[in-house]
Amino acid sequence: AVFGVYRSPSSNVSQTRILLQHICSSAARYAADHILVLGDFNADVLNPLNAILSVLQQELTMPLHLTTCHREPTTDAGTCLDHVYTTWPAASYSAGTLNAYISDHYPAYISLQAI
Numbered sequence: 001a002v003f004g005v006y007r008s009p010s011s012n013v014s015q016t017r018i019l020l021q022h023i024c025s026s027a028a029r030y031a032a033d034h035i036l037v038l039g040d041f042n043a044d045v046l047n048p049l050n051a052i053l054s055v056l057q058q059e060l061t062m063p064l065h066l067t068t069c070h071r072e073p074t075t076d077a078g079t080c081l082d083h084v085y086t087t088w089p090a091a092s093y094s095a096g097t098l099n100a101y102i103s104d105h106y107p108a109y110i111s112l113q114a115i
Contacts, residue, residue, distance in 0.1 A: 007019060008042065013052070017055055036086045038082075041081060046079060074108055082106070093110050
């Protein structure tokens with residue numbers, strides 16, 4: 001199952017919990033072998049003091065056993081707001097960012113190998 005996410009920077013913790021719980025319940029409904037969640041979460045993975053990161057961990061990554069695929073900046077400001085999470089084994093993918101010339105965000109990507 002693949003889930004694309006956009007979380008507004010003005011979203012509060014409660015709204016974020018609802019979004020993540022919806023993703024978890026949808027993933028359970030589809031009973032997918034592998035899960036991929038990616039998008040603009042507007043929460044800097046590189047800033048451990050960001051309150052939204054603990055919500056992401058509690059409501060998304062832990063329940064679905066997701067791992068973070070990259071921890072490199074995804075914006076011109078040096079923040080990592082665009083995340084890629086998956087249940088695929090680390091040896092079966094490569095992930096990162098690409099240069100962007102029309103946006104202050106860099107496209108995050110994941111390339112999956114057949115297993």
